[in-house]
Amino acid sequence: MAAIAPAHRTGGVAQAAPNRAPRRRSPALRKAFPYLLVAPALLYLMAITLYPGAFAIYQSLFVVTFKGWDWAGIDNYTRLLGDREFWAALGNTAVIGGISLVLQTVIAMTMAYFSYRDPMIKGWRIVFLMPMLFMPSAVAFIWKLGFNDGRVISDILLGLGIVSKNVDWLGSIWLARLTLIVADVWQWTPFLFIIFVAALQGQDQEIEEAARLDGASWPAIFWNISLPMMRPIIVVAITLRGIDITTMFTNVYIMTQGSPGGATETMSFFIYRQGFRMFNFGYASAASVLMLVMTVVIAQTVVKRAFHSGKK
Amino acid sequence: MTMKLGGLSRRSFLRTGTAFGLAAGVTGLKTPAFAQSGLGDIQAILDGISVEGYVREDYRKLYNMDNTPLWDPAKDWIRTVDWEKVRSELAGTTVRFAIGAADQESAAVAIAPFEALSGIKVELVPIPDDSIYDKAISEFISGNASFDALQFFSAWLGDFAGPGFLAPLDDYAAKWALPLDDFHDTYRLNYGYFGGKLVGIPFDCDIQMVHLRKSVLEPILGGPIDLVNSVPTYDELIRITAEANKLGGGVAGIGLLGARGFWSTYSWEHIAAQAGMQLFDENFDPLLTSEASMKGLDTLLALSKNAIEGVAGAGWGENRAAWLGGQVAANISWQDSGTQAMRPDQSQIVDDFVTIYEPRIAGGVFAPPNIAGSTSVVTATSQNPEGAFLMLAFLTTSSIMAMNEANANGVAPGYKSVLTNENLRKVSQPMKVWSDSLEHAWCSPRLPGMFEMEQALGNEINRAITGQITGKEALENGQAAWKAIMAKNGFGTDKAPVQYADVKAGTYVGGGKALPF
Numbered sequence: 001m002a003a004i005a006p007a008h009r010t011g012g013v014a015q016a017a018p019n020r021a022p023r024r025r026s027p028a029l030r031k032a033f034p035y036l037l038v039a040p041a042l043l044y045l046m047a048i049t050l051y052p053g054a055f056a057i058y059q060s061l062f063v064v065t066f067k068g069w070d071w072a073g074i075d076n077y078t079r080l081l082g083d084r085e086f087w088a089a090l091g092n093t094a095v096i097g098g099i100s101l102v103l104q105t106v107i108a109m110t111m112a113y114f115s116y117r118d119p120m121i122k123g124w125r126i127v128f129l130m131p132m133l134f135m136p137s138a139v140a141f142i143w144k145l146g147f148n149d150g151r152v153i154s155d156i157l158l159g160l161g162i163v164s165k166n167v168d169w170l171g172s173i174w175l176a177r178l179t180l181i182v183a184d185v186w187q188w189t190p191f192l193f194i195i196f197v198a199a200l201q202g203q204d205q206e207i208e209e210a211a212r213l214d215g216a217s218w219p220a221i222f223w224n225i226s227l228p229m230m231r232p233i234i235v236v237a238i239t240l241r242g243i244d245i246t247t248m249f250t251n252v253y254i255m256t257q258g259s260p261g262g263a264t265e266t267m268s269f270f271i272y273r274q275g276f277r278m279f280n281f282g283y284a285s286a287a288s289v290l291m292l293v294m295t296v297v298i299a300q301t302v303v304k305r306a307f308h309s310g311k312k
Numbered sequence: 313m314t315m316k317l318g319g320l321s322r323r324s325f326l327r328t329g330t331a332f333g334l335a336a337g338v339t340g341l342k343t344p345a346f347a348q349s350g351l352g353d354i355q356a357i358l359d360g361i362s363v364e365g366y367v368r369e370d371y372r373k374l375y376n377m378d379n380t381p382l383w384d385p386a387k388d389w390i391r392t393v394d395w396e397k398v399r400s401e402l403a404g405t406t407v408r409f410a411i412g413a414a415d416q417e418s419a420a421v422a423i424a425p426f427e428a429l430s431g432i433k434v435e436l437v438p439i440p441d442d443s444i445y446d447k448a449i450s451e452f453i454s455g456n457a458s459f460d461a462l463q464f465f466s467a468w469l470g471d472f473a474g475p476g477f478l479a480p481l482d483d484y485a486a487k488w489a490l491p492l493d494d495f496h497d498t499y500r501l502n503y504g505y506f507g508g509k510l511v512g513i514p515f516d517c518d519i520q521m522v523h524l525r526k527s528v529l530e531p532i533l534g535g536p537i538d539l540v541n542s543v544p545t546y547d548e549l550i551r552i553t554a555e556a557n558k559l560g561g562g563v564a565g566i567g568l569l570g571a572r573g574f575w576s577t578y579s580w581e582h583i584a585a586q587a588g589m590q591l592f593d594e595n596f597d598p599l600l601t602s603e604a605s606m607k608g609l610d611t612l613l614a615l616s617k618n619a620i621e622g623v624a625g626a627g628w629g630e631n632r633a634a635w636l637g638g639q640v641a642a643n644i645s646w647q648d649s650g651t652q653a654m655r656p657d658q659s660q661i662v663d664d665f666v667t668i669y670e671p672r673i674a675g676g677v678f679a680p681p682n683i684a685g686s687t688s689v690v691t692a693t694s695q696n697p698e699g700a701f702l703m704l705a706f707l708t709t710s711s712i713m714a715m716n717e718a719n720a721n722g723v724a725p726g727y728k729s730v731l732t733n734e735n736l737r738k739v740s741q742p743m744k745v746w747s748d749s750l751e752h753a754w755c756s757p758r759l760p761g762m763f764e765m766e767q768a769l770g771n772e773i774n775r776a777i778t779g780q781i782t783g784k785e786a787l788e789n790g791q792a793a794w795k796a797i798m799a800k801n802g803f804g805t806d807k808a809p810v811q812y813a814d815v816k817a818g819t820y821v822g823g824g825k826a827l828p829f
Contacts, residue, residue: 063800065800148621148625151621166621173780256625259571259624259774259778260777260778261781262775263780276445278764
């Protein structure tokens with residue numbers, strides 16, 4: 001600051017001031033200066049992330065009723081570990097999220113591989129991106145209409161002769177899960193697609209050309225050259241998408257409400273239901289904390305292993 | 313240092329400001345008198361609260377409604393209260409009314425004549441509809457609620473009244489002669505009283521009923537539908553909805569609320585009440601595994617087999633859409649399904665349906681269920697509880713409630729004098745059966761934790777509906793959950809938030825009465 005002060009005072013034009021020694025800050029101020037620079041960002045982060053997080057951890061140690069907070073220690077956590085609905089929600093999140101993530105990755109990669117060399121890709125990339133740009137709640141309502149209320153998909157299947165009567169999408173565990181998977185894949189495959197296209201376009205084409213000249217087929221080139229080179233990007237993209245899927249809420253809230261019988265209740269919906277429908281705020285906080293810990297651990301492990309093995 | 317503000321020194325500014333503030337403060341004591349001077353003519357304002365002024369023009373034309381009242385003016389509180397007295401005591405004061413954001417505009421329209429009549433200013437505090445409970449609870453717990461009055465889902469009454477968040481209204485009701493006796497007992501007792509004290513004024517007075525499509529079911533029944541005898545039992549309802557289900561053509565046998573949470577509980581309560589089910593014994597021990605409870609659930613599970621696809625996710629919205637859209641032959645839902653189905657702008661089944669008396673179950677009772685609904689309350693921390701009470705009394709007065717029903721907007725009247733009004737019955741198909749049914753209504757008590765309990769049980773019933781567990785397991789699981797929730801809320805201890813004797817009368821009001829048919 002001292003060095004630029006003269007320029008600042010003269011309207012940006014640095015003028016020599018030979019007779020004036022540069023102003024020096026006190027050692028304490030110099031030490032504090034970096035912290036002062038990051039303080040606004042830190043305060044912002046604390047207000048919107050750290051404080052609520054710490055508050056959730058604190059609240060998870062209490063039974064919160066309308067009359068007040070009663071100390072519970074780790075009781076909420078031990079109850080959670082014995083709660084069938086908690087484990088079911090965890091399982092549902094893994095099943096729905098896992099299948100959805102695999103499908104999205106495969107579809108996005110396939111589409112990306114066959115289209116990234118297209119010179120027109122920049123023009124029609126936006127078409128692929130469109131589902132991602134729609135409001136998630138609106139998308140969920142449309143799929144809800146399609147599957148349930150409006151019977152659109154049933155009518156199409158009936159018309160095609162694939163089914164003989166209307167399909168009760170919420171009447172079966174796997175059909176209900178399928179509706180969520182379809183909605184999620186439709187909306188979020190473009191996210192992975194666009195990343196994969198960018199990764200493929202960023203690769204050194206000479207390596208691919210060399211392989212081709214050596215007689216490698218396109219599957220061999222993809223499997224042995226493109227895919228390994230994309231590994232870090234794939235891992236990061238899948239991790240981001242995985243974290244997002246772990247918190248899947250909108251589609252569940254709008255399309256199934258966890259039906260049938262909790263078979264589509266994800267962790268986020270379980271926490272919401274405990275907190276805002278059953279009013280077990282301490283219990284919901286404990287579930288949130290557990291979910292956060294699990295997400296961080298899994299994400300860290302995946303990223304660490306992927307990059308570590310990449311180095312090897 | 314001397315700061316200059318437009319030629320005024322800081323000191324002189326403060327001095328002038330203080331003098332102005334003192335003067336304003338003293339004259340402010342006289343504000344009610346000033347406020348009164350600008351208020352309009354009471355009779356003219358009351359005359360404006362009429363069918364022509366409030367009921368939709370298209371509905372007035374459709375049903376040839378003239379300006380004849382749809383209520384009994386002698387029992388319409390706004391026409392009996394002394395507005396001059398209200399003005400002299402409360403004009404110039406303010407009431408803050410918390411309301412769901414979606415209702416803000418309509419409430420503002422309804423509030424305008426109240427402000428003109430009373431001189432009380434009403435500030436609406438819109439709250440996102442999904443967070444009324446959380447917002448209200450957090451404000452109540454803080455001990456400094458930013459609103460004086462609140463309208464909410466009546467199932468929450470125990471949660472709000474139990475900890476003492478609500479102001480007692482008995483004195484105001486007596487002072488301003490609120491016609492509490494005109495409310496059907498089931499609403500007065502369950503939406504109004506908690507622990508023997510009046511804490512709420514019934515707002516949206518609901519009942520669940522059974523509605524049938526004539527074009528689908530009359531051929532199955534072999535003739536025109538008789539309101540009492542065509543479907544006298546739930547066994548018969550199961551039979552005809554199964555028959556209807558086989559017909560195809562995009563019409564399923566029955567629509568009902570089968571979604572997780574309280575929706576499924578409501579459907580079960582509806583049917584089990586006809587089997588004679590009571591939720592608690594006199595020690596507040598849950599009776600979910602009783603024979604009547606089980607019979608109710610068996611019946612619900614049998615009906616769900618004839619239900620429209622998606623029933624396991626059907627709440628009010630989905631069920632209403634299926635019924636009004638003509639996708640089901642029968643429907644178990646609220647009475648407004650029978651009013652809204654009459655309105656061509658809301659329904660595709662106008663003139664093709666009828667609402668019947670509740671089917672019976674052998675060994676049970678005739679106990680049509682008062683389920684859900686909403687009530688209106690004054691907060692214990694209100695700065696203007698009397699003004700808030702008067703505003704709520706205005707909004708729930710019989711004329712406005714009657715016109716809500718004529719508008720088929722889903723806000724239902726609970727007044728005997730309104731539900732027996734012949735003019736209103738002409739524009740509300742279910743009203744005769746509905747009114748008769750209320751004399752025998754069943755209702756779950758509004759206990760602290762009841763909403764949570766109904767959620768927990770509904771999740772289990774939903775699992776039974778989708779075949780994941782048996783009905784018996786669902787009720788056993790529900791019973792265990794209820795016991796835990798009740799223990800958490802202090803039941804079973806000497807600190808129980810409410811005594812069974814205080815709620816017993818409201819749970820079934822039909823004891824010893826002759827059937828209406």
